[in-house]
Amino acid sequence: METDLRALAKVQEWYGPHSSVAAEWPVDALLLAKGRATVSVILPARDEERTVGDIVGVIRRDLVERAPLVDEIIVVDSNSTDTTAARAAAAGARVVVQDAVLAHLPPLTGKGEALWKGLAASSGELIVFVDADLRNFGAHFVSGLLGPLLFDKRIQFVKAAYERPFTGADGVLSRGGGGRVTELVARPLLNMFWPELAGFVQPLGGEYAARREALEKVPFVTEYGVEFGLLVDLLELVGLDAMAQVDLGVRVHGHQAMPALGRMAGQIILTAWSRLERQGRVLSAIPPEHRLLQFGLDGQADLVDMAVAERPPLASLAIEGVA
Ligand SMILES: O=c1ccn([C@@H]2O[C@H](COP(=O)(O)OP(=O)(O)O[C@H]3O[C@H](CO)[C@@H](O)[C@H](O)[C@H]3O)[C@@H](O)[C@H]2O)c(=O)[nH]1
Numbered sequence: 447m448e449t450d451l452r453a454l455a456k457v458q459e460w461y462g463p464h465s466s467v468a469a470e471w472p473v474d475a476l477l478l479a480k481g482r483a484t485v486s487v488i489l490p491a492r493d494e495e496r497t498v499g500d501i502v503g504v505i506r507r508d509l510v511e512r513a514p515l516v517d518e519i520i521v522v523d524s525n526s527t528d529t530t531a532a533r534a535a536a537a538g539a540r541v542v543v544q545d546a547v548l549a550h551l552p553p554l555t556g557k558g559e560a561l562w563k564g565l566a567a568s569s570g571e572l573i574v575f576v577d578a579d580l581r582n583f584g585a586h587f588v589s590g591l592l593g594p595l596l597f598d599k600r601i602q603f604v605k606a607a608y609e610r611p612f613t614g615a616d617g618v619l620s621r622g623g624g625g626r627v628t629e630l631v632a633r634p635l636l637n638m639f640w641p642e643l644a645g646f647v648q649p650l651g652g653e654y655a656a657r658r659e660a661l662e663k664v665p666f667v668t669e670y671g672v673e674f675g676l677l678v679d680l681l682e683l684v685g686l687d688a689m690a691q692v693d694l695g696v697r698v699h700g701h702q703a704m705p706a707l708g709r710m711a712g713q714i715i716l717t718a719w720s721r722l723e724r725q726g727r728v729l730s731a732i733p734p735e736h737r738l739l740q741f742g743l744d745g746q747a748d749l750v751d752m753a754v755a756e757r758p759p760l761a762s763l764a765i766e767g768v769a
């Protein structure tokens with residue numbers, strides 16, 4: 447994103463979240479501020495053999511070997527069928543198998559499950575989540591997100607902001623074309639029902655950092671409901687004043703096809719609905735339908751599931767047998 451600092455200041459003034467840019471948080475300064483705090487970076491990964499090794503390699507080189515900012519890198523292998531686990535391990539990550547963490551619990555699925563299991567398997571006081579499909583990853587994704595947490599004890603949660611281009615089949619990037627579910631579903635819902643969160647530029651982005659203490663006190667929605675659920679639940683737990691965002695520039699990632707985004711949109715709407723119910727803002731005599739009828743170009747109709755489940759706050763579990 448070509449950051450206009452005055453625009454960021456306005457966002458902060460109008461909508462709340464403390465806003466900064468990654469360049470304001472140089473690694474040397476972060477190291478001094480870190481003291482004895484410990485940092486875990488967690489990457490959820492399902493079939494990301496093309497990108498996961500490079501991302502882990504950059505974190506290891508720049509933020510472990512050159513500057514000891516990160517204490518552990520964990521890749522959660524989320525039922526991959528490719529060489530994700532081997533590539534992540536070869537690049538220097540600790541790989542945990544999603545279903546093997548807290549294995550006494552019946553397994554659930556999806557990204558939210560991967561993050562919750564990653565949190566359970568990690569030990570850092572500060573947690574940074576990074577998607578494993580990023581194509582333009584740089585160490586500033588991690589260091590930028592740590593800045594507000596290391597320098598301000600009041601901050602509990604930091605979300606990335608960035609420009610999200612769309613990469614066409616020809617590899618050409620079109621500015622502003624990415625983040626389709628964000629623009630069509632998540633942003634309208636947040637503005638309608640949780641306007642305090644409207645200032646988050648990328649509410650669905652997969653890169654954010656938080657204090658373990660806060661993350662262990664909130665539930666994790668499974669599948670792709672997790673980011674929306676965390677924003678709403680953390681707002682309730684810590685308040686907007688303890689939430690921040692950092693502009694990381696531009697984020698390029700692998701795009702999913704439209705039917706998959708339709709399911710994602712459904713998962714996010716169901717997550718929003720569950721929070722509205724929990725907050726006593728809607729009453730539903732009949733729970734929302736969780737099946738979605740989708741139509742293909744060949745005229746074929748598919749009834750797919752967009753249900754999400756929920757893991758309880760990790761702090762509420764007696765943690766035994768963590769892998
Ligand atoms: O069952 C799964 C599905 C995905 N992932 C990983 O989660 C990350 C993000 O998944 P992806 O399919 O790339 O999501 P996007 O289409 O990019 O969706 C966006 O919007 C989602 C909903 O908020 C967020 O979860 C994503 O982080 C965000 O990038 C990637 O590393 C995936 O490998 C898993 O670990 N397990």
Ligand SMILES: O=C(O)[C@H](O)COP(=O)(O)O
Pocket residue numbers: 610611612623624625626627628629650651700701702707
């Ligand atoms: O975050 C989103 O809105 C979805 O992941 C879709 O992103 P995309 O349009 O960049 O694929």
